[in-house]
Structure formats: C-alpha cells, structure tokens
Amino acid sequence: MSNKAIAILFLIVAFVGFMDATYLAASHFRGIPPPCLLTDGCDTVTSSAYSKIIGIPVPMLGIIYYLGMLVLGLGYIDKNRFNVAKAIPWATAIGLVASIWFVYVQAVILDAFCTYCLLSAGTSTILFLLGIQIFIKEKVTPLLPNT
Amino acid sequence: MPKNIWGIGLAVILVGAIGAMWFAGRDNALPSTDPNDVKNDVSFEITTDDHVKGLPTAKVTLVEFADFQCPACQAYHPLLNEVFAQYPNDLRIVYRHFPLKTIHTTAVAAARASEAANLQGKFWEMHAKLFENQTAWAGKLTNSFFEKYAEELGLDVLKFKADLDSDLVKDKVENSYKDAVALGLSGTPTFYLNGKKIVNPRSVAEFTTLINTELGIPNVE
Numbered sequence: 001m002s003n004k005a006i007a008i009l010f011l012i013v014a015f016v017g018f019m020d021a022t023y024l025a026a027s028h029f030r031g032i033p034p035p036c037l038l039t040d041g042c043d044t045v046t047s048s049a050y051s052k053i054i055g056i057p058v059p060m061l062g063i064i065y066y067l068g069m070l071v072l073g074l075g076y077i078d079k080n081r082f083n084v085a086k087a088i089p090w091a092t093a094i095g096l097v098a099s100i101w102f103v104y105v106q107a108v109i110l111d112a113f114c115t116y117c118l119l120s121a122g123t124s125t126i127l128f129l130l131g132i133q134i135f136i137k138e139k140v141t142p143l144l145p146n147t
Numbered sequence: 148m149p150k151n152i153w154g155i156g157l158a159v160i161l162v163g164a165i166g167a168m169w170f171a172g173r174d175n176a177l178p179s180t181d182p183n184d185v186k187n188d189v190s191f192e193i194t195t196d197d198h199v200k201g202l203p204t205a206k207v208t209l210v211e212f213a214d215f216q217c218p219a220c221q222a223y224h225p226l227l228n229e230v231f232a233q234y235p236n237d238l239r240i241v242y243r244h245f246p247l248k249t250i251h252t253t254a255v256a257a258a259r260a261s262e263a264a265n266l267q268g269k270f271w272e273m274h275a276k277l278f279e280n281q282t283a284w285a286g287k288l289t290n291s292f293f294e295k296y297a298e299e300l301g302l303d304v305l306k307f308k309a310d311l312d313s314d315l316v317k318d319k320v321e322n323s324y325k326d327a328v329a330l331g332l333s334g335t336p337t338f339y340l341n342g343k344k345i346v347n348p349r350s351v352a353e354f355t356t357l358i359n360t361e362l363g364i365p366n367v368e
Contacts, residue, residue: 011156015160019166026168026171047249047252048288
C-alpha cells in the first residue's frame with residue numbers, strides 16, 4: 001500500500017470514529033441511551049460511572065481525540081506538514097490504551113457492552129496499526145523527500 | 148494533492164458531525180413520553196412472580212412501578228406502609244421494577260438485590276432496607292451495601308452474591324422494566340389502582356379516598 005493510500009484509509013477510519021463519538025455525545029446530551037445492536041447493555045455502559053472522566057463525558061473526549069487524528073491525517077497528506085508522521089504513532093497509542101481500558105471496564109467491571117463503544121475501540125486499534133505503518137513507511141520511503 | 152485539502156476536510160467533518168447528531172436525534176429510543184401513548188387502563192395479571200403485600204382476596208389492587216434509587220419512591224415508602232395498615236384485608240400492593248437506568252446509575256443493581264433477596268424469601272425486607280438506606284448506596288458502584296443488608300437480614304450471603312449476577316435475576320428486572328416501557332410509563336413511581344392509572348396521591352388521605360371509592364365506602368368530608 002502506498003503512503004497516500006494508508007493516509008486516506010487513516011482519514012476514513014478516523015472519520016468513522018469521529019461520527020461514532022459524535023453520535024454517542026449527542027445521545028448523552030439528549031439523555032437517551034443509544035439503542036443496542038448485537039450487544040447487551042448500551043444504557044448500562046453509557047450511564048455508568050465510567051462514562052465520565054473528571055466530569056467530562058467520554059464521548060466528548062472521543063470527539064476531541066478523533067478530531068485530532070483527522071487533523072494529523074490531513075497534515076500528513078498535506079506534504080507531511082510539521083512532520084506529523086513522527087507524532088502519529090504516539091498519538092494513536094493514546095487511543096489504543098484508552099480503548100483497552102474501556103473494553104476492560106465493559107467486559108470485567110460492568111459485564112455489559114455498548115456497540116458504539118466497541119466500534120470506537122475498533123477504530124482506535126486500526127488507527128494505531130495504520131499509525132505504525134505510516135511511521136515505518138516514512139523511514140523507508142518518505143511521502144516527500146526530506147529537504 | 149489539492150491545495151484546499153483542509154477546506155474539504157473541514158467541510159466533510161462538519162457534515163459528518165451534523166449527520167451523526169441527526170442520527171442520534173431520530174426518534175428511535177426509549178421511552179415515549181407522549182401522554183397519548185401511556186396505557187391508562189390495564190388488566191394486570193398478578194402471578195406468583197410478583198411481589199405482593201396483602202391477601203389474594205383483597206378487593207383493591209395497587210400496582211406500583213418504582214425505582215429504588217428514586218427519591219420520590221422513597222418518600223412513598225412510609226406512606227404506602229401507612230395506607231396498607233389501614234386496609235390489611237382489602238388492599239394488596241404489588242411492586243414492579245421500573246429502574247430509570249439513564250438517570251439512576253445503581254437502580255438496576257438495587258432492583259437485582261431485591262430479587263436476589265426474594266429468592267431467599269425476603270423481598271419486602273430488602274425493599275424496606277433499600278428505601279430506608281437509599282442515600283447510603285445510591286449512585287455507589289459497588290454491591291457491598293447490598294451484601295451488608297443481606298447479611299443483616301440473615302440471608303445466605305454467598306448465595307445472595309451469586310444470585311445478584313444470575314441471569315434469572317437480571318432477566319426478571321429487565322422484563323419488568325420492559326413492561327413498564329411498553330405501558331408508556333416515563334416516571335416513577337407510577338400507580339395503577341385496580342388497573343386504572345392514577346395521578347400520584349400526595350397524602351395518605353388522598354390514597355384512602357381513592358381506595359374507599361373502589362371499595363364503595365362513602366368518603367367522609
């Protein structure tokens with residue numbers, strides 16, 4: 001896969017994550033739990049004590065995170081502006097760690113899963129894997145030769 | 148690469164955000180609060196699965212849909228005890244779960260605790276404990292309070308803990324919740340007197356007036 005293809009895939013996945021987080025945040029502020037697909041306990045998860053971090057609803061943090069990823073992705077496509085390729089793996093690692101924590105909370109502590117939260121864990125993991133790809137590719141064949 | 152990649156990106160993000168919010172705003176969720184959808188006349192089937200206080204031969208049945216974490220339900224707890232004391236033969240009270248999960252984080256857990264106690268024959272004892280100590284356990288994400296109450300009630304705590312997590316108990320609470328949603332209920336407590344939904348009485352006297360009417364006893368002004 002070319003660098004550009006990876007970058008575009010990165011943007012698409014980040015966009016899916018962003019839509020997912022926005023949907024969850026909108027549901028949160030409307031006070032209506034999202035309907036569950038395939039899993040059981042969306043309302044349990046989204047109304048649990050773990051759905052907020054220092055008072056900030058987790059979906060809001062998700063929105064900020066995915067927006068950041070979109071900016072990084074765009075920055076990468078845009079001639080690797082500010083050399084973002086180096087920052088991408090580290091930034092996506094934050095999402096990966098957060099996802100591992102939230103999957104743990106759902107599986108072990110709450111014993112309830114929310115479809116949209118699992119989707120977000122999936123997109124975060126893919127972003128991390130793509131981030132590693134970008135990092136490696138940049139070392140071997142940079143999108144633009146360093147000037 | 149187009150120069151306006153940032154412009155395009157921003158536009159797509161904006162459209163995506165609006166789309167996701169629209170999607171969340173569709174009327175796809177629980178409970179309908181349209182008063183026209185609320186069922187006001189229901190013939191309840193009281194089964195052995197129900198929590199019933201009073202005699203099966205009682206002429207008046209009060210079905211209560213309540214949430215152990217709801218402060219209003221707690222306020223009704225002593226009131227209902229007082230009302231029941233006045234009609235030991237003619238009134239039976241049926242308690243059904245309607246835990247308002249979205250606003251009360253531990254309402255479901257409390258309802259499960261009452262069901263687990265029920266499996267050891269102490270539903271009403273746990274029911275009283277939960278209401279009387281509501282401020283202690285409400286919102287605390289631990290079962291330790293419930294386990295303490297179980298111990299105080301002389302229950303087999305190990306069995307109680309296992310039952311809390313059992314599908315039997317979980318399903319019972321969930322089914323009751325779904326029934327309440329299907330009735331179009333949106334708040335707790337909600338009372339049905341002989342199958343008719345009533346406006347929540349604000350005092351013992353208001354309850355007795357309604358019950359007397361059902362019993363055909365003239366109310367003294």
